[in-house]
Amino acid sequence: MPIFTYKIQDIEITKIICLEYGKNTVAVYYKVKNTNHNTTITLAPLLNFRNYHYTNTNHYFNIQQELKKNKLIVKIDNVATIYISVPDSNYIMHNDDNFKDMFYIEEEKRGFQAEENHAIPGVFEIQILPNEEKEISFICSLEDNIEEKRAKNIINEEIVRLNEIFNESLLIDNRKADKTQEEQENDELIRNFLISTDNFVVYRPMFRTYTLMAGYPWFLDWIRDTLISFEGILLVPKRFEIAKEVLLTCIRDIKYGLIPNGYSDVDNRPLYNSVDSSLLLFEQVKKYLNYTQDFQFIKENLYEKLKTIIENYASGIDLDGNNIYLDYDNLIVSGTEDTQNTWMDAKCNGKPVTPRNGKAVEINALWYNSLRIMAEIENKMGKKANAKQYLELAERTKLSFNDKFYNKKKKCLYDVLGDAKVRPNQLFALSLTYPVIDADSEIAKNIINVVDKKLLNNYGLKTLAKGENGYIEVYEGDSIQRDKSYHQGITWTWLLGLYYNALKNMISAEKNKKEKEELIHKLDQFKKRTKETFTKEIYNNGCICGISELYDSKKPQMPKGAINQAWSVAEVFRIIKE
Numbered sequence: 415m416p417i418f419t420y421k422i423q424d425i426e427i428t429k430i431i432c433l434e435y436g437k438n439t440v441a442v443y444y445k446v447k448n449t450n451h452n453t454t455i456t457l458a459p460l461l462n463f464r465n466y467h468y469t470n471t472n473h474y475f476n477i478q479q480e481l482k483k484n485k486l487i488v489k490i491d492n493v494a495t496i497y498i499s500v501p502d503s504n505y506i507m508h509n510d511d512n513f514k515d516m517f518y519i520e521e522e523k524r525g526f527q528a529e530e531n532h533a534i535p536g537v538f539e540i541q542i543l544p545n546e547e548k549e550i551s552f553i554c555s556l557e558d559n560i561e562e563k564r565a566k567n568i569i570n571e572e573i574v575r576l577n578e579i580f581n582e583s584l585l586i587d588n589r590k591a592d593k594t595q596e597e598q599e600n601d602e603l604i605r606n607f608l609i610s611t612d613n614f615v616v617y618r619p620m621f622r623t624y625t626l627m628a629g630y631p632w633f634l635d636w637i638r639d640t641l642i643s644f645e646g647i648l649l650v651p652k653r654f655e656i657a658k659e660v661l662l663t664c665i666r667d668i669k670y671g672l673i674p675n676g677y678s679d680v681d682n683r684p685l686y687n688s689v690d691s692s693l694l695l696f697e698q699v700k701k702y703l704n705y706t707q708d709f710q711f712i713k714e715n716l717y718e719k720l721k722t723i724i725e726n727y728a729s730g731i732d733l734d735g736n737n738i739y740l741d742y743d744n745l746i747v748s749g750t751e752d753t754q755n756t757w758m759d760a761k762c763n764g765k766p767v768t769p770r771n772g773k774a775v776e777i778n779a780l781w782y783n784s785l786r787i788m789a790e791i792e793n794k795m796g797k798k799a800n801a802k803q804y805l806e807l808a809e810r811t812k813l814s815f816n817d818k819f820y821n822k823k824k825k826c827l828y829d830v831l832g833d834a835k836v837r838p839n840q841l842f843a844l845s846l847t848y849p850v851i852d853a854d855s856e857i858a859k860n861i862i863n864v865v866d867k868k869l870l871n872n873y874g875l876k877t878l879a880k881g882e883n884g885y886i887e888v889y890e891g892d893s894i895q896r897d898k899s900y901h902q903g904i905t906w907t908w909l910l911g912l913y914y915n916a917l918k919n920m921i922s923a924e925k926n927k928k929e930k931e932e933l934i935h936k937l938d939q940f941k942k943r944t945k946e947t948f949t950k951e952i953y954n955n956g957c958i959c960g961i962s963e964l965y966d967s968k969k970p971q972m973p974k975g976a977i978n979q980a981w982s983v984a985e986v987f988r989i990i991k992e
Contacts, residue, residue: 415569416958424449432569436617439555441565446548453542457503457552460513460532463494465679466632469521474512475533481505485561488535499553499560503538511535525892579608583651585991603949607987610952610959611647614980615656620682621666624659629963629976636676637664638757639981641694642908646984649705650991657702658711664695665719670733671726686734689748689755692723693780696787700847709794717791724788724804727781737771743818744810745773745831746781758839758877758901762894768901773831775819776842779850782811786848808848815850816857819843825860827851836879838869838909845915853916853923862916872947873965875909877901880967887967889974904974905965910944911985941989948986961986 420427426447433440446455461477464470478489486498486505511534522528542548551565580586585608586601593601614627618635626647628639640660648657667674667684673695675688699712699720727746730739736755738748749755749771756777758768785808792801819827819840827840843851844858851858868879878885878901886899917937924930948961956962956973961982963975 415572424451425453427455430565430569432565432572434555434563434568435572435575437555437557439553439557439560439563439568441563441568442552442554443565443569444550444552446542446550448542448544448546448548450544452544455540455542455550457500457538457540457550458534458536459498459554460516460534461488461490461496462530462532463490463496469518469527469530471527471529471531473531474510475531477510477533477535479507479535481507483561486535490533494556495558497553497555497558497560499551499563500538500540501551501564503540503550505536505538507536508534523890524896525894576609576612579612579651580605583608585651603945604991606952606959607983607990608651610961610978610983611651611987613960613978614643614647614983615653618663621663623663624656625663626660626980628981629979630957630960631977633976633979634676634679635663637673638675638688638691638694639979640664641691641698642911643980643984644698645701646911646986646988647980649701650988652705654706654708657706658708658715661695661699661702662715664691665716668692668719668722670731671723672731672733672736672738673723686736687753687755687759689736689738689746689774689777690757690780692727693777693784695723696720696784697780697846700787700790712791713795717795720788720791724784728807741773743814744807745778745814745818747773748777749774756839760897760900762897767898770830770833772833773818774839775827775829776839778811778815778819779842779846782808782815782850783846783848785811812850815843820857824864826864827861835882836864836868837877838865838875838906838912841865841875841909841912841916844919845912849916849919853919854925858916858920862920865913870913871905871967871971872943873951873971874905874907875913876903876905876967878903889964889966900964903967905967905971906963906982907961907965907979908981908985910989911981914940914985914989944986945990948990 415430415432418429428445430443462470476491480487484499484501488496488498490496513532513534515529516532518528540550549566553560553563553565585604616625616627618625625635626640626643627633628636648660664673669686671692672686673692674684674686675691676685677683678685699716703709703712727738728740735750735753736748737750737753738746741747751769751771753771754761754766756770756774758770760767785804789801789804792804818831821828821834824834824836826836827843829835829837829839840861843849844853844861869875885903887903889896889899889904917933917940921930921933921937924933951961952959957977960978962973962977963979963982965971965973
């Protein structure tokens with residue numbers, strides 16, 4: 415809830431903006447303190463109604479409006495009805511009033527149409543007498559009962575709800591009365607991360623269930639992002655009931671073993687352009703069990719779906735050109751020259767910028783991990799023979815992976831067999847519940863050393879090492895230029911979670927006391943650096959109380975992309991809290 419304070423001569427204005435939880439409603443609360451003058455406050459709403467990807471250029475709106483007591487009903491382009499309420503005001507209706515050619519500096523920088531028209535249905539005037547303090551409630555909504563609401567009440571309800579989140583999460587110890595300044599600052603940081611994670615939890619009326627937004631302002635509920643964000647957004651804050659609903663959302667439209675990567679923002683059609691989402695589901699099922707021990711839920715709702723995924727990946731899936739199959743060497747092949755179905759999915763003019771078709775490192779690490787988790791579930795179900803089959807297939811995959819993916823020359827893993835570029839995807843081989851590379855091996859140490867030297871920085875991991883062909887370190891320009899750099903050296907914050915998990919797995923596996931202590935020190939320094947970096951970030955840079963999608967890899971490493979990204983927030987919160 416951002417608070418703005420203005421002083422104009424002898425008049426002080428406080429303004430608070432708040433979105434009502436679970437509603438398409440924005441409340442704006444004004445508190446005006448007047449001293450010597452008769453004063454009029456004029457509120458002029460600018461209205462638009464469009465998809466968030468586009469602007470209404472050269473568009474003149476068809477506005478129909480009606481004032482009923484404290485509620486203004488505005489029909490815009492015969493498509494949407496918007497309700498506005500400003501009690502104790504005088505409304506002056508305008509006809510054919512448009513704010514023409516509003517100019518967006520950032521849109522011009524991004525190579526998009528930068529001018530846009532808006533409609534002005536009218537203005538609200540509120541009189542304020544000398545020496546009067548007045549509260550003004552402005553509410554705009556797609557809900558029709560807003561005349562019953564006040565902005566201040568919505569704000570107070572949100573404060574109560576957030577306090578309930580803080581208390582129910584049990585992440586802040588309220589029993590200790592005398593806290594040090596450092597403890598108080600830590601509590602405040604946790605509170606702000608709880609608010610930030612809460613912002614991504616949304617309700618989809620069409621599905622009648624909860625889901626997670628991938629990022630603001632232009633991403634919907636992409637399931638790959640949801641599953642990577644799952645632990646930090648839902649499990650760490652103990653939102654277990656919502657976590658169950660999100661898992662059910664993930665599998666509701668499973669087809670030939672593929673769960674959708676997302677849904678079209680035009681017609682809600684499921685999109686199956688992902689090879690990793692179905693395999694990421696296994697890891698989050700395991701995490702859910704670690705936090706809740708609720709095996710009954712998995713048994714009743716997900717067990718059969720998980721089996722279906724394994725069976726179809728093994729037998730082959732060609733839905734939407736995914737071209738997924740298990741090869742003779744027990745490694746998973748996916749994609750084509752024209753298909754982008756891993757997370758590095760940018761295209762220019764229909765062609766992949768970062769082609770990763772074939773045997774990709776993280777897909778095969780996820781495949782091995784999924785087989786091991788499936789074997790664990792089968793054992794809990796009492797189906798020992800099934801578990802044995804999964805374990806045998808997992809072992810064959812591991813042998814083949816270790817034989818083929820290690821690049822002795824660069825002392826790290828191939829990104830895709832045949833592609834020796836140094837990328838962060840290799841960390842999947844060390845960071846999952848069941849690492850396909852032994853975490854106490856010399857190969858594991860070599861991988862971390864290469865990542866440390868060539869990819870890791872304070873804000874995340876570079877998507878490509880400097881010096882590799884195609885490396886770009888600044889995210890800028892029009893959409894084509896930005897897409898070309900998206901996974902070609904730009905820093906992504908969520909990848910810190912892979913690095914963090916890899917270090918933890920290496921510590922758990924290490925038997926040498928001295929090397930174990932060195933790894934523990936390395937992890938402690940990493941956590942300290944991450945906390946310092948992103949404490950400054952959420953308070954002073956980019957989106958307040960949020961973390962950007964990505965960062966330039968060149969100093970000063972400016973935040974770029976979506977201003978607030980779920981998996982960035984989720985992974986940083988998880989690292990800081992643990």
